[in-house]
Amino acid sequence: MGLLSLAIWTPIAFGIVLLALGRDEQAKSVRWLALVGAVVSFLVTLPLYSGFQLDTAEMQFVEKLSWIERFNVNYHLGVDGISLWFVILTAFINVIVVIAGWEVITRKVNQYMAAFLILSGLMIGVFSALDGLLFYVFFEATLIPMYLIIGIWGGPNKIYAAFKFFLYTLLGSLLTLIALIYLYIQSGGSFDIALWHELPLSATAQNFLFFAFFAAFAVKVPMWPVHTWLPDVHVEAPTGGSAVLAAIMLKLGAYGFLRFSMPIAPDASREWATFMIVLSLVAVVYVGLVAMVQQDMKKLVAYSSVAHMGFVTLGFFIFNPLGVSGGLVQMIAHGFVSAAMFLSIGVLYDRVHSREISSYGGVVNTMPKFAAFALLFAMANCGLPGTAGFVGEWMVILGAVKYDFVVGLLAASALIFGAAYTLWMFKRVYLGPVTNDDVKELTDINAREFTVMALLAIAILYMGLYPKPFTDVMEVSVANLLEHVAASKLP
Template sequence: MTGKLLSLAIWLPILAGLVVLATGGDKRANVARWLSLIGALAGFLVTIPLYTGFDMLNGGMQFVELKPWIESYNINYHLGVDGISMWFVLLNSFTTLMVVLAGWQVIEQRVGQYMAAFLIMSGLINGAFIAQDAILFYCFFEAMLIPMYLIIGIWGGPNRVYASIKFFLYTLLGSLLTLVAFIYLYYQADGSFAIADFARLPLGMTAQTLILVAFFFAFAVKVPMWPVHTWLPDAHVEAPTGGSMVLAAITLKLGAYGFLRFALPIVPDACRQYAWVFVLLSLIAVVYIGLVALVQTDMKKLVAYSSISHMGFVTLGFFMFAGGTQMNSFAVEGALIQMISHGFVSAAMFFCIGVMYDRVHSRKIADYGGVANKMPIFASFLMLFAMANSGLPGTSGFVGEFSVILGAVQVNFWYAVAGATTLIFGAAYTLWMYKRVIFGDVANEHVAELTDVNKREFLVLAVLAVTVLGMGLYPKLFTDVMHVSVNDLIWHVSQSKLH
C-alpha cells in the first residue's frame, strides 16, 4: 500500500467529495457533514505514513509512482515527495479536516456542495505538491482554482462575485506564461516534461531570464508578492471562514513552493543574478504591507495583509544568496518553517475571526470591545495565536522568522534590520487589534450577548494551539525532515549551468 500513498492522498479526498455531492440537497445536510468529516479524516490519515515512513537521510524523491498518461507527448502520471514537499501535503490534509469542523454548524445552505468543494480542492492541491511531471503539475495547479472560485463566489460576502472573479483572473492569467515556459523546456529536454529533466538542462542566460519572468508571474501572484498582491485582501474579506483558512494556510504556499521546485533548480543563474529584485520586493512586502496592516479597521483585512507581510519573509529567505553565489541554508530552512507556521497561525486567526463573526455578524474592530468578559476561553486562545502572529519566542511564528533573520545577517546586515521590522509591526497591528477587540469594558449589547466557544470550536482551537506551541517548542521535528533535501537543492543551485 505504501506504493500508492501519494495517489491516495490525491484521489481519496476527491472521491469523498464526489460522494458528498451525491447526497443531494440540504434535506440530507447532516449526512453530508458526517461523510465530509469521514472523508477529511481519512484523507489526513493516509498522509501520516508519508512522515513515519520517510527516510530523512535521503534528499531525493520518495514514495515515487510513475505511469504513462499521454504517451504520444511523453506526459506521465509521475508522483513523488521529498523533505520539502512532504510537510505541505500533511499541512493541506490537516487544514481540510479543520475546515470541515469549522463549517459544521455555520454553513446551513448547500452544505454538501460546500464540503465537497473543500474535499476536492484538498486532493487537487496535494496533486500540485506531489506532481513530478510539469503538465501534471499545471493541471492540478489550475484545477484547484475552480473549487476556491466557487467557495468565494457562492458562500462569500456581499462583494463575493467581484472578489472571486478577481482571484480567478489574477491567478489564471499569471499561470499561462508558465505553460509557455514548460513547452519550451519540453523541446529543450528532448521531449520530456519531467521536472527533474528540466533541472538538468544547460540553458543560456537569455533563456533562463525569460523563463524566470514566466515563473515569476505565475508564482509571485500566488504568494502573493508586492505589487501583485491586491487580489488577496478582497478574496479574504469576501470568503467564508473555511475559504480564508485554506487560502492563507495552503494556496499561498503553492506560489512559494513553485519558486523552490521550478525557478531555483531550473534557472539558477537567472535566480542568482536577479535575486536582488526578489529581495527588494520581499522587503517592501515585509515593511510596507506591515504598515498597511496597521491602519486596517476590518479584522479579516488586517490578517490578510499580515499574511502578505509574512509571506514576504518566505521569498526573502529563498533568494538570500550568500556572497551572491551560494543559497543560504539558514534562510531557506527558516522560510520553509515560516510557511508551515503561517499555515497553522493564519488558519487559527481566521477561524477566531469567524467565531466572532458568527455571533456578531461584523468584522469591524470598532464593533467589539470587552470580549474577554463574555468569552474568556476564546480570549485565551486568541491571545496565543496573536502572540504567534507577532513572532513570540516559544511559538511557531518565531522559529522561521528568526532563522531567516540569521541567514540575512550573513548576507547583508541591513537586510536583516529591514526584515526584523516585521517583529515590531507584527506585534503592533496584531496586539493593537487584540487590545481593542478583547480588553476593556463590554462595548455594546452585541458583545454583552456573546457566549463562549462550544465543544466543536474548542476542539478546533485546541488542536491548532497544540500545533503552534509544538512547532515553537520543538522545531527539530520539522527541520530534520527537510534538512537533506534543502542541502541537495542548495548544492544543485550552486553548480552553475553556464559554460
Template sequence: MGLLSLAIWLPIAVGVVLLAFGRDAWARGVRWIALAGSIVSFLVTLPVWTRFDNGTSAMQFVEKSPWIERFNVHYHLGVDGLSMWFVLLTAFITVIVVISAWEVITERVNQYMGAFLILSGLMIGVFCALDGMLFYVFFEATLIPMYLIIGIWGGPNKIYAAFKFFLYTLLGSLLMLVAFIYLYNAAGGSFDIAAWHRLPLAGTAQTLLFFAFFAAFAVKVPMWPVHTWLPDVHVEAPTGGSAVLAAIMLKLGAYGFLRFSLPIVPDASREWAWLMIALSLIAVIYVGLVAIVQKDMKKLVAYSSVAHMGFVTLGFFIFNDLGVAGGIVQMIAHGFVSGAMFLCIGVLYDRVHSRQIADYGGVVNTMPKFAAFALLFAMANCGLPATAGFVGEWMVILAAVKANFWIGLLAAVALILGAAYTLWMYKRVYLGAPGNRHVEELTDINGREFLMLTLLALAVLWMGLDPKPFTDVMDASVADLLKHVAQSKLP
C-alpha cells in the same frame, strides 16, 4: 495505488460522492461523511511522515505510469524534504475546516464540503507532482473549487472577489505554461521536472523563464505589488475559504519558486535575487504598515499574510541553508497561525455578523476561553518565542544578517510591525469593558469550536517548542538544492 495517489484521490472521491447528496435535508449525514472522509484522508498522509527517510534528498514514495503517451506525459508523483510537510498540512487544515463549517453552513452543505475535499486532493497533487504537465493541471484545477467557494458562500461582493481571484492567478499561470512548453522542447520532448533541472540553459533563456515563473508564483504567494487581489478575496470569502487560502493556497506559489525557479534557472535566480529581496522587504515593511491602519479584522490578517510570506521569499533568495529552511518552516507555521487567526475571526462573525474592529471591545469579559486561544494565536502571529511564528522568522533573520547586516536589520523591523498591528487589534477587540450590547450578549465557544482551536493551538505550540522534527525532514533536500543552485548552468 500508492500512498501519494491515495492521499490525492481519496478526498477527491469523497468530495464527488458528497456532490450527489443534493438536498439540504441530508445535511447532517453529509457533514459526518465529510468529517470521516477528511479524517481518513489525514490518516493516510501520516505514513508519508513516519516512513520518510530524513537522510536522503532523493524523491520518496515515487509512482510513475504513462498518462498521455503521445506527448510523453506521465502520472509521476513523489515527495522530498521540500514538499513532504505540505501534504500533511493540507490534509490537517481540511479536517479543521470541515469542523469549522459544521453549524455555520446551512445551505448547499454537500457542495460546500465536497468543494473543500476536492480542493484538498488537488492541492496535495500540486505538492506531489513530478511531471510538469501534471503539476500544471493540478495547479490550475485548484482555482475551480476555490472560485466556487468564494462565489457561492462569500460576502456581498463575492462575485467581484471570485473573478479577481480567478483572473489574477490564471493570467500569471499562462506564462508558466509557455515556459513549460519551452522546457519540454529543450529537454527533447520530456515533461520530467528532474530532467528540466539538468538542462544547460543560456542566460537569456534563463532570464525569460525566471520572469515567466515569477508571473505565476509571485501572484500566488502573493508578493508586492501583485498582492492586491488577496485582501478583497479574504474579506468576501467564507471563513473556511479564508483559512484554506491563507494556510495552503498561498504556499503553492512559494513552493513553485523552490521546485522550478531555483533549480531550473539558477543563474537567473542569482542574478535577479536583488529584485526578489527588495520586493520581499517591501512586503515585510510597507504591507506591515498598511496592516496597522486596517479597520476590518480580515483585511488586517490578509495584509499580515502578505508580510509573513515576504519572509518566505526573502529566505529563499538569500541562498544559504538557514534562509531556505527558515522560509519553508515559515510556510508551515504560517499555515497553522493564519488559518487559526481567520477561524477566530469567523467565530466572532458567526455571533455578531461584523468584522469591523470598532464593533467589538471587551470580548474577554463574555468569552474568556475564546480570548485565551485568540491571545495565543495573536502572540504566534507576532513571532513570540515558543510559538510556531517565531521559528521560521528567526531563521530567516539570522540568514539575512549572515548575508548582509542591513537586509537582516530591515527584516527584523517586521517583528516590531507584526507585534504592533496584531496586539493593537487584540487590545481593541478583546480587552477593556464590553464595547456594546452585542458583546455583552456573546456566549463562549462551544465544544466543536473548542476542539477546532485546541488542535490548532497544539500544532502552534508543538512547532514552537520542538521544531526539530520539521527541520530534520528538509535538511538534506535544502543542502542538495543549494549545491545545485551554486553550480552554474550556463553552456
C-alpha cells in the same frame, strides 16, 4: 495505488460522493461523511512521515504511470524534504475546515464540503507532482473549487472577489504554460521536472523562464506589488475559504519558486536575487505598515499574511541553508497561525456579523475561553518565542544577517510591526470594558469550536517548542537544492 495517490484521490472521491448526495435535508449525514473523508485523508498522509528517510535528497514514495503516451506525459508523483510537510499540512487543515463549517454552513452543505475535499486533493497533487504538465493541471484545477467557494458562500461582493481571484491567478499562469512547453521542447519531448533541472540553458532562456514562473508564483504568494487581490478575496470569502487560502494556497506559489524557478534557472535566480529581496523587504516593511491602519479584522490579517510570506521569499533568495529552511518552516507555521487567526475572526463574525474592529470591545468579559485562544494565536502571529510563528522568522533573520546586516535589520523590523498591528487589534477587540450590547450578549465557544481552536493551539505550541521534526525532514533536500543552484547551468 501508492500512498501519494491515496492522499490525492481519497478526498476527491469523498467529495464526488458528497456531490452525488444532493439535498440539504441530508445535511447531517453529509457533514459526518465529509468529516470521515477529511480524517481518513489526513490519516493516509501520516505514513509518509513515519516512512520518510532523512538521509537522502532523492524523491520518495515515487509513483510513475504513463498518462498521455503520445506526448510522453506521465502520472509521476513523489515527495522530498521540501514537499513532505505540505502534503500533511494540507490534509490537516482540511479536517479543521470541515469541523469549522459544521453548523455555520446551512445551504448547499454537500457542495461546500465537497469543494473543500476536492480542493485538498488537488493541492496535495501540486505538492506531489514530478511531471511538469501534471503539476500545471493540478495547479490550475485548484482555482475552480476556490472560485466556487468564494462565489457561492462569500460576502456581499463575492462575485467581484471571485472574478478578481480567478483572473489574477489565471493570467499569471498562462506565461508559465508557455515556459513549460519551451522546456518540453528543449528537453527533447519530456515533462520530467528532474530532467529540466539538468538542462544547460542560455542566460536569455533562463531570464525568460525565471520571469515566466515569477508571473504565476509571485501572484500566488502574493508578493508586492501583485498582492492587491488578496485582501478583497479574504474579506469576501467564507471563513473556511479564508483559512485554506492563507494556510495552503499561498504556499503553492512559494513552493513553485523552489521546485521550478531556482533549480531550472539557477543563474537567473542568482542574478535577480537582489530584485526578489527588495520586493520581499517591501512586503515585510511597507505591507506591515498598511496592516496597521486596517479597520476590518480580515483585511488586517490578509495584509499580515503578505508580510509573513515576504519572509518566505526573502529566506529563499538569500541562498543559505538557514534562510531557505527558515522560509520553509515559516510556510508551515504560517499555515497553522493564519488558519487560526481567520477561524477566530469567523467565530466572532458568526455571532455579531461584523468584521469591523469598532464593533467589538471587551470580548474577554463574555468569552474568556475563546479570548485565551485568541491571545495565543495573536502572540504566534507576532512571532513570540515558544510559538510556531517565531521559529521560521528567527531562522530567516539569522540567515539574512549572514547575507547582509542591513537586510537582516529590515527583516527584523517585521517583528515590531507584527506585534504592533496584532496586539493593537487584540486590545481593541478583546480587552477593556464591554462597549456594546452585541458583545454583552456573546456566548463562549461551544465544544466544536473549542476542538478547532485546541487542535490549532497544540500544533502552534508543538512546532514552537520542538521544531526538530520539521527541520530534520528538510535539511538534506535544502542542502541539495542550494548545491544545485550554486552550480552554473549556462552551456
